[in-house]
Amino acid sequence: MVGFDIALLPVLRELAERGSVTAVAAATHRTPSAVSQQLRTLQRQAGVPLVERVGRGVRLTEHGRVLAGMATGVATALATVESAWAEHLAGATGTVDLAVFPSAAELLLPGLLTRMREHPGIALELSDVDVSEGGSSPRSPPTTTSSSVTGPTGRAVPTVPRWRPSRCSGNRSTSPCRSTTPLAGRERVGIEDVLGETWIGVPEDYPIDRVLTAMAAASDAPPSVAFRTIHLPVIENLVAAGHGIALVPRYTSRTRAPGRFHLATLADVRAGRRIEALVRPDRVVRPAVRVVLEALVAGATDVTT
Numbered sequence: 001m002v003g004f005d006i007a008l009l010p011v012l013r014e015l016a017e018r019g020s021v022t023a024v025a026a027a028t029h030r031t032p033s034a035v036s037q038q039l040r041t042l043q044r045q046a047g048v049p050l051v052e053r054v055g056r057g058v059r060l061t062e063h064g065r066v067l068a069g070m071a072t073g074v075a076t077a078l079a080t081v082e083s084a085w086a087e088h089l090a091g092a093t094g095t096v097d098l099a100v101f102p103s104a105a106e107l108l109l110p111g112l113l114t115r116m117r118e119h120p121g122i123a124l125e126l127s128d129v130d131v132s133e134g135g136s137s138p139r140s141p142p143t144t145t146s147s148s149v150t151g152p153t154g155r156a157v158p159t160v161p162r163w164r165p166s167r168c169s170g171n172r173s174t175s176p177c178r179s180t181t182p183l184a185g186r187e188r189v190g191i192e193d194v195l196g197e198t199w200i201g202v203p204e205d206y207p208i209d210r211v212l213t214a215m216a217a218a219s220d221a222p223p224s225v226a227f228r229t230i231h232l233p234v235i236e237n238l239v240a241a242g243h244g245i246a247l248v249p250r251y252t253s254r255t256r257a258p259g260r261f262h263l264a265t266l267a268d269v270r271a272g273r274r275i276e277a278l279v280r281p282d283r284v285v286r287p288a289v290r291v292v293l294e295a296l297v298a299g300a301t302d303v304t305t
Contacts, residue, residue, distance in 0.1 A: 008042040009071035011035055012050065012060075016068035020057050072281055079282035092287035093121035099129045103232055104275050106252050111299030112292070122288045190267045191219050198244040200235050201225040208247050215269055236261060251304055275300075 014024040021039075025032045039058075043050040050064035060068060086093070100109070105128060116124060186193075194215075201223075202208045216223050226244050229235060235246050236253060240260040250263060257263045277296065283289050 004045050005042070006074055008038050008045075009067070009074055011038045012042060012064060012068045013071040013075065015039070015051070015058075016060055016065065019059075075280075075282035076285060080285045083286045086287070091121060092119060092291045094286065094288040095123045095125055096288050096292050097125045097127070098292065099127045101129055103249055103252050106232075107249075107303055108296055108299050111302055112295050115295040115299065116292070119288075119291055122291060124292070185262060186264050188265045188267045191215050191269065194245060195219060195221050197224070199223050199225045200238045200244040200246040201228045202230060202235075203228050206230070208249075211247055211266075211269060218268070 011024060011028070014027060015021070015035075018024050018027060021032050021035050024030075025035045028035070039051055046063070046067065048063045049061045050067060051058045052061050105126075109126070113124070116122060199212065201212060212223050212225075227238060232248065232252065233256075235248065236256060238244060239246050247266070248263075250265075254263055277293060279289060279293070284293070
């Protein structure tokens, strides 16, 4: 590849990850015409078709997919050298973008921000996301001069040990949404104890809902879900008011439980959730990103042990 300009490779990788010229333009702060021009230049230098027209858009050819994969390796190698040199000169510095879903933020951000006081050269840019597990974050790591970490999906660096869901029941002893089973005050409850209860749930296919679905499969009794919401405080308020029972992550709900609702461990169902950080290979080699990830792991260990 005589005259191959590796500076053009990132735009091909962005197209592979984002799927459209428009999305690449938005993520890289370019115009669509500028992105298209760079793709044409790279294709001419490569000597083979890298993209092909599909409807109103484009997609990578087989050659394009191979080269996009190589682009990740090139970017990672360059970032390793740049990061090592920057660390040699000034230590871990820079801006790290961190997108995190609300319940993980509640659990991890206080400890993270406390630890980051020891690293004044690192600036955190925080944003909230809330997606179902297996979905992609609405804020994928952008290509900028900063480094990015996005949670909570997939191919990633593990940051939090598994949590075990608890079930909570309102303190009210007489609720139209409760069965006659005496649940409040028990440390552990089984599936048979909650049959016939009215549930306050999360949207279908969210991780906690999958636990409820598994319980239903084990008992051949479909759950009666009165209300669904992604907001944990709303769920807790409805339970505290006696409108049903719910599955909640124990580490975040236990601080709000006293005097409002009772937490008990759910028996019979082995359930857990692993929170992961999604980081591009060329970002994870940056010292500032490593510092943030290590602080998240340390904080998670503190709050879950």
